[in-house]
Amino acid sequence: MRKTLAETAKLIRSKNAGPFWLTFDVMFDDADIYRSVRDQDVLNVDRVAGLFGQDPAVVRVFAHDSAFAVKVSFPRPVSSGSALDTDVFGGQQYAPLMDLTVELGNPSHAK
Amino acid sequence: MKLLAATGMLGSGFQEASIVRGVDKGAAMIGCDSGTTDFGPHPLATGRSQFSRAAVRRDLDVILVQARRARIPVIIGSAGGSGGDSNLAWLVDIVRDIAAERDLHFRMAEIRAEQSKETMHRLHSEGRVRPLAPMGPLTDEAIDSSLHMVAMMGTEPLQSALEQGADVVLAGRASDAAIFAALPLLNGFEPALCWHAGKILECGAAAVAVRTAPDSMMAELHDSAVDIEPLRPDYRCTPQSVASHTLYENADPFNLPEPSGVLDTLHTRYEAVSDRAVRITGSVFRPATEYTNKLEGARSVGYSTIIPGAIRDPLIIGQLDAWLEVLDENISARLRQTVGESVKYTIATRVYGRDGVMGGLEPIPRVEGHEVMILWDVISDSQELSHSIAASLSHMAVHNPIPEWHGLISGVAFPFAPSEIDRGPVYEFHLNHLIAPESPTSLFPIEMTSV
Numbered sequence: 065m066r067k068t069l070a071e072t073a074k075l076i077r078s079k080n081a082g083p084f085w086l087t088f089d090v091m092f093d094d095a096d097i098y099r100s101v102r103d104q105d106v107l108n109v110d111r112v113a114g115l116f117g118q119d120p121a122v123v124r125v126f127a128h129d130s131a132f133a134v135k136v137s138f139p140r141p142v143s144s145g146s147a148l149d150t151d152v153f154g155g156q157q158y159a160p161l162m163d164l165t166v167e168l169g170n171p172s173h174a175k
Numbered sequence: 176m177k178l179l180a181a182t183g184m185l186g187s188g189f190q191e192a193s194i195v196r197g198v199d200k201g202a203a204m205i206g207c208d209s210g211t212t213d214f215g216p217h218p219l220a221t222g223r224s225q226f227s228r229a230a231v232r233r234d235l236d237v238i239l240v241q242a243r244r245a246r247i248p249v250i251i252g253s254a255g256g257s258g259g260d261s262n263l264a265w266l267v268d269i270v271r272d273i274a275a276e277r278d279l280h281f282r283m284a285e286i287r288a289e290q291s292k293e294t295m296h297r298l299h300s301e302g303r304v305r306p307l308a309p310m311g312p313l314t315d316e317a318i319d320s321s322l323h324m325v326a327m328m329g330t331e332p333l334q335s336a337l338e339q340g341a342d343v344v345l346a347g348r349a350s351d352a353a354i355f356a357a358l359p360l361l362n363g364f365e366p367a368l369c370w371h372a373g374k375i376l377e378c379g380a381a382a383v384a385v386r387t388a389p390d391s392m393m394a395e396l397h398d399s400a401v402d403i404e405p406l407r408p409d410y411r412c413t414p415q416s417v418a419s420h421t422l423y424e425n426a427d428p429f430n431l432p433e434p435s436g437v438l439d440t441l442h443t444r445y446e447a448v449s450d451r452a453v454r455i456t457g458s459v460f461r462p463a464t465e466y467t468n469k470l471e472g473a474r475s476v477g478y479s480t481i482i483p484g485a486i487r488d489p490l491i492i493g494q495l496d497a498w499l500e501v502l503d504e505n506i507s508a509r510l511r512q513t514v515g516e517s518v519k520y521t522i523a524t525r526v527y528g529r530d531g532v533m534g535g536l537e538p539i540p541r542v543e544g545h546e547v548m549i550l551w552d553v554i555s556d557s558q559e560l561s562h563s564i565a566a567s568l569s570h571m572a573v574h575n576p577i578p579e580w581h582g583l584i585s586g587v588a589f590p591f592a593p594s595e596i597d598r599g600p601v602y603e604f605h606l607n608h609l610i611a612p613e614s615p616t617s618l619f620p621i622e623m624t625s626v
Contacts, residue, residue: 079424080213082212084607085309091419116538117535117538128428130418133419137427144213144216145215145604146216147477147479148534150532151532157532157536159533160538
């Protein structure tokens with residue numbers, strides 16, 4: 065069964081990592097769901113880059129096994145609080161990640 | 176050795192009972208970070224704190240009274256919001272005020288982190304400055320246009336102050352984790368444990384499972400492990416909550432850079448030692464081949480006047496991009512007549528309901544609702560000029576035509592009169608570089624006084 069990250073994550077957030085970088089955390093309560101997201105490469109560099117219109121070369125993705133979390137980081141388009149910035153904390157940039165989907169359960173038994 | 180973090184940011188608050196409990200449990204020091212770049216460049220640019228004097232004074236009062244009761248040192252880093260000289264002076268004044276009122280006496284160290292243009296030109300010419308991604312190389316122009324520049328100190332200046340007998344250390348811009356790593360490193364504890372403890376403590380109780388309000392946190396260092404435990408009885412840490420903290424505000428959760436090296440958490444283990452405490456083992460600290468202090472700076476970008484305006488007409492919304500383009504051409508032509516060709520200005524147009532929140536990152540940059548808000552921001556070299564450009568802009572916007580309507584329209588709903596709001600000077604962070612200093616303490620003069 066396919067589910068969105070919005071339905072399966074306990075928290076999806078974005079935030080500045082200093083004034084020049086944006087970072088996104090997709091965090092799970094359930095280790096199995098986390099491993100599905102990680103192993104299916106749901107948040108891969110090319111997909112994330114495409115979603116946000118970024119050069120894949122600047123996008124970094126990390127799987128954090130102890131935190132049951134996948135993390136994405138890339139440079140901010142403009143620095144925090146500068147003339148053309150739209151989000152000083154970087155806190156409202158994660159919405160496009162919510163609709164990405166993951167296949168849950170054993171795919172060989174899926175209908 | 177037990178380390179006590181008062182809260183994640185001085186002035187954000189904590190329960191007094193938490194500090195009392197931490198001190199009674201045998202804390203060897205109380206630390207607190209007082210700065211952040213979260214709010215944008217203005218605390219550094221203006222030298223003013225985001226939090227009020229009353230908020231910071233309340234937190235400091237509890238910290239100082241409890242630390243003097245137990246005769247343990249206090250270390251405050253990144254004083255007054257951004258750790259520049261005037262931010263530090265503001266914090267020093269509050270500390271003196273509390274000491275006088277409470278009849279507290281101690282040795283105080285003030286450690287400055289602000290860098291003069293002369294110093295930065297010298298370091299630049301000596302080839303000691305290099306950029307951090309995504310920034311380009313440092314330029315003389317970037318130095319000269321700075322309002323304030325600060326270097327981020329590591330543990331060494333803090334340790335020097337402690338060795339000189341400081342009871343209260345007030346530091347300008349400092350690594351958040353260094354506030355907590357300084358004392359245990361001085362006492363020979365394993366560097367990876369000291370730095371990992373510092374990384375958790377710098378955010379106060381942020382690493383608990385459910386944080387309802389900012390509060391204190393304690394770390395206990397052992398020979399090969401560090402235990403993290405919150406001080407509010409209703410808070411608890413879990414292995415996942417503590418592990419997750421390496422994610423917060425860091426671009427890379429496994430390589431956390433500090434002036435003297437990198438904390439590597441790739442193979443760190445987090446395990447519960449009770450239903451509220453977590454043990455950390457297995458972190459590695461890799462000493463840097465070259466010691467570096469991060470450089471931060473802010474400069475002015477001019478004066479801003481904003482205009483919020485909204486549109487409900489579906490005919491205008493349906494051709495919004497073209498409508499904005501026509502407006503842009505009309506305002507450019509008008510300003511060439513009024514203020515002249517050579518005058519520099521920026522008009523940032525944010526369209527809420529289309530891509531106002533995400534700008535260029537928005538994957539669906541189109542209007543899907545029945546109304547939009549437009550926030551125009553005019554920035555130029557003077558408030559008067561920005562205001563006059565904004566006045567022309569709002570007038571032209573309200574009457575900007577579309578082909579479907581014949582005759583003069585009023586196409587923008589302004590919620591406020593006057594529609595133009597002067598916002599004053601605005602700033603930007605323009606430095607993100609590393610300095611290779613002569614020594615870890617060379618950029619950070621220490622002044623010792625008796626209070």
